[in-house]
Amino acid sequence: MYQLLRSLTYSFQEDEPRTLVKMQKEHWDPLYTWVKNEFGVELAIAEGLAPARQSDATNRKMTEVLQEMDVWELAGESN
Numbered sequence: 001m002y003q004l005l006r007s008l009t010y011s012f013q014e015d016e017p018r019t020l021v022k023m024q025k026e027h028w029d030p031l032y033t034w035v036k037n038e039f040g041v042e043l044a045i046a047e048g049l050a051p052a053r054q055s056d057a058t059n060r061k062m063t064e065v066l067q068e069m070d071v072w073e074l075a076g077e078s079n
Contacts, residue, residue, distance in 0.1 A: 011052035013045055039065060 013024050036042050041061050044052040054062075066074070 011044065011046040 013028065014020050032043050039061055041055075041058040043058065044054050046052040
């Protein structure tokens with residue numbers, strides 16, 4: 001999960017072509033909603049070419065979540 005927070009793939013959203021916009025909404029919007037509901041943080045979305053920087057609060061919370069996981073949960077997160 002921590003790698004996901006640092007990943008460039010989820011944080012860039014385009015406004016065209018329409019098929020890409022539709023796919024982003026279908027696949028990434030549920031992730032943003034789940035993270036917000038599950039952990040109480042909002043993921044930053046990149047604008048332009050610069051990658052999104054997550055807030056310190058988001059990084060702290062997600063670090064806390066990872067530290068509470070057992071080895072089996074962590075193994076699932078590494079995929």
